[in-house]
Amino acid sequence: MPGELNRDELIDRMIRVDQAGELGAVRIYQGQLAVLGRGPKGETIRHMKEQEDVHLKTFSDLVSKRNVRPTAMMPVWNVAGFVLGAGTALLGEKAAMACTVAVEEVIDEHYQQQIEKLGDDEIELRQTCEKFRAEELEHRDIGLENGAENAPAYPVLSNAIKASTRFAIWLSERV
Numbered sequence: 001m002p003g004e005l006n007r008d009e010l011i012d013r014m015i016r017v018d019q020a021g022e023l024g025a026v027r028i029y030q031g032q033l034a035v036l037g038r039g040p041k042g043e044t045i046r047h048m049k050e051q052e053d054v055h056l057k058t059f060s061d062l063v064s065k066r067n068v069r070p071t072a073m074m075p076v077w078n079v080a081g082f083v084l085g086a087g088t089a090l091l092g093e094k095a096a097m098a099c100t101v102a103v104e105e106v107i108d109e110h111y112q113q114q115i116e117k118l119g120d121d122e123i124e125l126r127q128t129c130e131k132f133r134a135e136e137l138e139h140r141d142i143g144l145e146n147g148a149e150n151a152p153a154y155p156v157l158s159n160a161i162k163a164s165t166r167f168a169i170w171l172s173e174r175v
């Protein structure tokens with residue numbers, strides 16, 4: 001079909017958006033740690049941030065190795081991720097956890113859609129997405145176990161963050 005992406009473009013787009021998303025994730029957790037790092041949830045958040053560091057490094061290595069053009073939005077996500085993480089953390093621990101749950105739910109769907117598109121010609125990339133998806137689900141569960149749903153204005157906060165995350169994914173695939 002005209003306008004449809006060929007296989008290489010599709011894979012490039014996946015690596016581009018995943019690098020961007022993982023940068024966003026690292027920055028969200030860094031923002032949360034700037035506010036809550038010394039508090040009772042500090043260790044929990046640091047654990048998630050350390051997993052995100054590995055996710056980001058993996059996709060940044062793939063960007064170099066496969067000559068993918070990174071999204072022009074990287075500098076924006078660098079700032080926006082931190083602001084989102086620190087901003088929700090300033091609303092309290094539960095709001096920070098609500099942010100984690102909202103973002104990780106969207107990322108779970110996103111990785112799942114990618115996994116479905118990746119065939120046996122991209123086993124390694126598919127396994128990477130599967131592993132990271134499992135860790136994102138772990139992060140979502142940590143958020144739920146730590147009172148995300150008791151955050152003030154949870155549905156509004158959650159829907160706003162999910163919509164922003166989906167828009168960020170859409171942009172990062174294209175720009």
Ligand SMILES: [Fe+2]
Nearest residue numbers: 022025052055
């Ligand atoms: Fe991640």
Ligand SMILES: [Fe+2]
Nearest residue numbers: 025135136139
């Ligand atoms: Fe995550």
